[in-house]
Amino acid sequence: MLGFALIPISHLTLSSIFPVGANVYLRPKGSKDAILFLAADQIATTDALNLLASSQDIKLFISQDESQTFQTHLRDNFDLCFEDGGISAHNKAAMLSEVVRNVLSDEFIRNDTNSIVDATKQLGVQVARLATEKSLTGAELCQILHHDFGTFTHSGNVAFYCSLLAAELGFAGEELAEIATGGLLHDLGKLDIDERVLNKPGKLDEFEFRIIKEHPLAGFRRLTKVNEATQTQLLMTYQHHERIDGKGYPVGIGGDDIHIASRICSVADVFEAMTSNRPYRGALSHKQTLEIMAESVSQSFDKEVFECWSTIVNSRLSS
Amino acid sequence: MLVDNRQQSFEQLIATLDMRVQLTESLIESLGAERGVTRSNPFEHRRAARFRCNGECIARISDKSFQMPGQETESLAIVRDLSRKGVGIISHQQWYPEQTLEVQMPSASVKARVARVRKLGPCCFEVGLIIIGHEISEDS
Numbered sequence: 001m002l003g004f005a006l007i008p009i010s011h012l013t014l015s016s017i018f019p020v021g022a023n024v025y026l027r028p029k030g031s032k033d034a035i036l037f038l039a040a041d042q043i044a045t046t047d048a049l050n051l052l053a054s055s056q057d058i059k060l061f062i063s064q065d066e067s068q069t070f071q072t073h074l075r076d077n078f079d080l081c082f083e084d085g086g087i088s089a090h091n092k093a094a095m096l097s098e099v100v101r102n103v104l105s106d107e108f109i110r111n112d113t114n115s116i117v118d119a120t121k122q123l124g125v126q127v128a129r130l131a132t133e134k135s136l137t138g139a140e141l142c143q144i145l146h147h148d149f150g151t152f153t154h155s156g157n158v159a160f161y162c163s164l165l166a167a168e169l170g171f172a173g174e175e176l177a178e179i180a181t182g183g184l185l186h187d188l189g190k191l192d193i194d195e196r197v198l199n200k201p202g203k204l205d206e207f208e209f210r211i212i213k214e215h216p217l218a219g220f221r222r223l224t225k226v227n228e229a230t231q232t233q234l235l236m237t238y239q240h241h242e243r244i245d246g247k248g249y250p251v252g253i254g255g256d257d258i259h260i261a262s263r264i265c266s267v268a269d270v271f272e273a274m275t276s277n278r279p280y281r282g283a284l285s286h287k288q289t290l291e292i293m294a295e296s297v298s299q300s301f302d303k304e305v306f307e308c309w310s311t312i313v314n315s316r317l318s319s
Numbered sequence: 320m321l322v323d324n325r326q327q328s329f330e331q332l333i334a335t336l337d338m339r340v341q342l343t344e345s346l347i348e349s350l351g352a353e354r355g356v357t358r359s360n361p362f363e364h365r366r367a368a369r370f371r372c373n374g375e376c377i378a379r380i381s382d383k384s385f386q387m388p389g390q391e392t393e394s395l396a397i398v399r400d401l402s403r404k405g406v407g408i409i410s411h412q413q414w415y416p417e418q419t420l421e422v423q424m425p426s427a428s429v430k431a432r433v434a435r436v437r438k439l440g441p442c443c444f445e446v447g448l449i450i451i452g453h454e455i456s457e458d459s
Binding site: 217220221224225231234235238246250251252253257 | 385387388413415416417435436437438444
C-alpha cells in the first residue's frame with residue numbers, strides 16, 4: 001500500500017527516448033495495490049511500451065504530488081519526439097494529444113492567464129509542427145483525440161483541427177503555431193462562466209444563454225492583459241462565434257471583417273462540439289456533422305474554409 | 320469665455336474630420352425621438368441613470384500600444400448617451416474591449432475604457448464605454 005494519492009496517466013505519455021520525470025506506478029487488473037513500474041529517471045523500453053499498448057488491463061499512475069513535475073517534463077521533452085524518425089506521426093499525435101489534455105486540464109484548474117498563455121505557446125508550436133507532418137491524415141487525428149465535454153479537451157481538439165485546416169489553407173511556420181495556440185486559448189473566457197451553466201444537461205434559458213455568450217468577451221479581456229498574446233490569438237478568442245452573415249456574437253461583424261484565423265476556428269469549434277459527447281446529447285458522426293454544417297454554410301461559415309475542412313474529413317471517411 | 324474658446328477649438332477640430340457613421344433607420348428614429356433618462360433592460364448591470372444625447376464627439380485612442388489592424392487613431396463619432404459612470408457612442412469603426420479612448424465633446428473630455436461593442440449596420444458600431452477620468456471645463 002503506497003502512502004500517497006495516485007492519479008492515472010495514459011501509457012501514451014511514456015516514450016522510449018526520454019524519462020518521464022516522475023515515478024510511474026502500475027496496477028494490474030484485479031489488484032488493489034500499485035507497484036513501481038518506472039523510476040523518474042528511467043526510460044521505458046520499446047517492449048514495455050508495446051506491452052502497455054496491447055493490454056487494456058494495466059493502468060498507470062503517478063503520485064499526485066509529482067503531477068506538476070510530470071507536466072513540465074512532458075512539455076519540455078516533447079520536441080525530442082520530432083527529432084526521432086522512429087516514432088510514427090500517429091504515435092506522436094496520440095502522445096501530444098495526451099500532453100495537451102494534461103497540461104490544459106492542469107492550467108485551467110490553476111486559472112492563471114499568464115501561465116496558461118505561456119504553456120499554450122509551447123504546445124501550439126508542437127501542435128503546428130505535427131499538423132505539417134505529411135503522413136498524418138485528418139482521419140487518424142479524429143480517431144486519436146478524446147471526445148468528452150471538458151473545456152480543456154475541446155480546446156485541445158480545436159487546436160489540432162485549426163492547425164490541420166490552416167496548414168491545408170497554406171499557413172506555415174510561426175503563423176501556423178500562432179493559430180494552433182489561438183485554438184488552445186479560444187475558450188479561455190469559459191473559465192469565468194459558472195460550471196453549472198456550462199455543463200447544464202438541459203436546454204439553456206435566455207439568461208443562461210446570455211451568460212454563455214459572454215465568454216468570447218471574457219477571454220479577450222483576459223488576453224489583453226498578457227503581453228505574450230498576439231493579435232491573431234486575441235481575435236480568435238473574440239470572434240470565434242461571429243457568423244459570416246453578421247448574425248453572430250459578440251459584435252455581429254460578418255464576411256472578411258472576421259479575421260481568417262477566427263473563421264478557421266469557427267469551423268473547427270463547431271465541428272468539434274458536434275462530434276463530442278455533451279451533457280445534453282451524444283456525439284454525432286463526422287458525416288452527420290458535415291451534413292448539418294453544410295446546410296448553414298452560407299450563414300455561418302467561410303465557404304472556402306468549410307469546404308477545405310470537408311475535404312480533410314472526407315478523405316478519412318472514404319479511406 | 321473658456322467655454323467659448325473650448326467650443327470654438329472643438330468646432331475647428333471636427334471640421335477637419337469626416338463624419339463617416341452610417342446611421343441605421345431605427346437609429347435615426349430613436350435619435351430624434353428619445354430624450355431624457357433611458358430605460359435599461361434586466362440583463363444590463365447599470366449603476367447610474369443614462370441620459371440620451373445626440374451630439375458629435377471625437378473618439379481618440381489613448382493607448383497606441385493597443386491598436387488593432389486598420390484602426391484609425393482618431394475619428395468623428397456621435398454621443399448617444401451619457402451617465403455618471405459611462406458614455407455610449409456610435410462610431411463608424413470597430414473599437415475593442417479594454418481599449419482606452421479619449422472622448423472629446425464640446426464642453427468636456429472624458430477618458431474611457433471600451434466595455435462592449437455591437438455592430439448595428441455598415442459603418443455603424445454602438446460602443447459602450449466606462450468613464451475612468453474626467454476633464455470638464457470650469458464654466459460648464
